[in-house]
Amino acid sequence: MKLELNIQPLESWIQAKSEPLLIAGPCSAETEEQLVATAHLLAQTGKVTALRAGIWKPRTRPGEFEGIGSIGLEWLKRAKEETGLPTAVEVANAKHVEEALKAGVDILWVGARSTVNPFTVQEIADALKGVDVPVMVKNPVNPDLSLWIGALERINGAGITKLVAIHRGFSSHEKSAFRNEPMWDLAINLKTHAPNLPIICDPSHICGNRELLGYVAQKALDLDMQGLMIESHIDPSVAWTDAKQQVTPAVLVEIIDRLTLRKPELQGAAKDVLAELRTQIDKLDDVVFQKMAERMKIVEKIGNYKKENDITILQVNRWDEILNKRVAYAKALNLSPEFAEKLLELIHSESIRKQTEIMNKGQENQPQEKLTHA
CATH class of the missing domain: 1.20.59.10 (Chorismate mutase)
Known part of the structure; x- marks a missing residue:
């Protein structure tokens, strides 16, 4: 069954600085200096299309760093002004949507922990009605294609036509080299249901470590995904969250330069x-x-x-x-x-x-x- 989604082609609203489309930035905005310095280094690579940073961080257990909060939006605004990079932020409720839009954030994304809850997705969708902003939807934590499709339909139903799916892997009881199992077949099934839906990959959350980023990124491109979201920090060794899966902007360039871009069709x-x-x-x-x-x-x-x-x-x-x-x-x-x-x-x-x-x-x-x- 084909999904009837009213969406615009990815290239009509965001222009990649280079191939592949790359959204990068720290897992969390920690300090103004850390975020702005990282943004400058990413912009200097000439490969990054948009700057991502976690402002509100949904954590598995209380007591962990749950994001710097709304003040981080001002830091993002400064980073954008100084580098020209569009900004992207995760939103998990209507208040986040309102604050992010007020601060001029260019792209919003719905995280895996939110996608799993239709009530949360609907709240976000309701807050987006009447707004023309790109929204990216990550797959739910658990391997449930219907939840992923349902979230995309809810956001699209709110009038969002600049819509993208993000494949970030799925939680599994089986232990493997990955933090979240890729389960590529689910992403392929989504593409089969919605051929015109752009899908990008988040290798950082699939891998959970920087060693496998290149392998997963290449696999995603080979499956005709249209871009990547990779976490990059000026000094990953001191990152407040997910230090093992972040890379410096310099290492990010090395990973991207080693990727092989293949054509979807031959002549x-x-x-x-x-x-x-x-x-x-x-x-x-x-x-x-x-x-x-x-x-x-x-x-x-x-x-x-x-x-x-x-x-x-x-x-x-x-x-x-x-x-x-x-x-x-x-x-x-x-x-x-x-x-x-x-x-x-x-x-x-x-x-x-x-x-x-x-x-x-x-x-x-x-x-x-x-x-x-x-």
């Missing part, structure tokens, strides 16, 4: 080669779906047989056998075991659904429980 002979390869994929996809349909017909026969003979739908030993054999076979074919397991689980889930439907035929008026495999 001439190269385009013809790509078209031929895609045709081959299309044909193989057709075969895959044909075989899948044949498989499901056999599943239906199995379901009917189980119903006639009072056999349970779920056969754990059979499922374990399929999983072990097919994953091993996939590995022998140089396919990722993780991919094979996810694919098999999806197929198995559909098989269970079909057999449950057959088992329950004629019992529509009786309460049913959804059966899922372990």
Whole structure:
């Protein structure tokens, strides 16, 4: 389902100083000197399009530094006057919106902790009605595409047409090299739902450390994201918040200069080669779906047989056998075991659904429980 969003193309309202579009600045505005000095260094790189800084900082636990507050808006104003860089600030309620707009902030963004709460997003949306200001919406903390889409729809519904999504990764119980798991498939799904929606990436919050920033930034550009938001501090070693994921303006330049910018479409002979390869994929996809349909017909026969003979739908030993054999076979074919397991689980889930439907035929008026495999 395509999202009906009334939005303007990114390039129509913000002009990148260089490619890719880069929004940078400290995680938190700490002192006037720190913010203004950082802004000057970022402006001198010639690569930064807008200056970001946290003024109000929603923290996980009380007692941590929760932002310098409204006084930081005056510092941002000075930084803008001296460097010419547009400014960007996170807002988490109507009061923040009003104060930021009054101070002349150019771009607002809705943070991950706000996106997760529709009440908060609606309050922000209501405060934005009648205002022509760019708004960027970060993905929610938890991996929920509907929450992300809902937040974008609420902001757009308030009349905001300069709208951007920010991919900053998702919270996960699994421990990995990332602070927040990228879960690129969710960002890709959002792009599929809203092809005209600009999406930029926040590698700083995905990584949680400066070592992986270049890797994540390159991955984002390879997925055709239109820009980056990276935290930069004049001296990260003494930063009051998220010190490990911030870089100096000089290091930021090194990261950006190492990135490879790839074209979304090719021309001439190269385009013809790509078209031929895609045709081959299309044909193989057709075969895959044909075989899948044949498989499901056999599943239906199995379901009917189980119903006639009072056999349970779920056969754990059979499922374990399929999983072990097919994953091993996939590995022998140089396919990722993780991919094979996810694919098999999806197929198995559909098989269970079909057999449950057959088992329950004629019992529509009786309460049913959804059966899922372990």
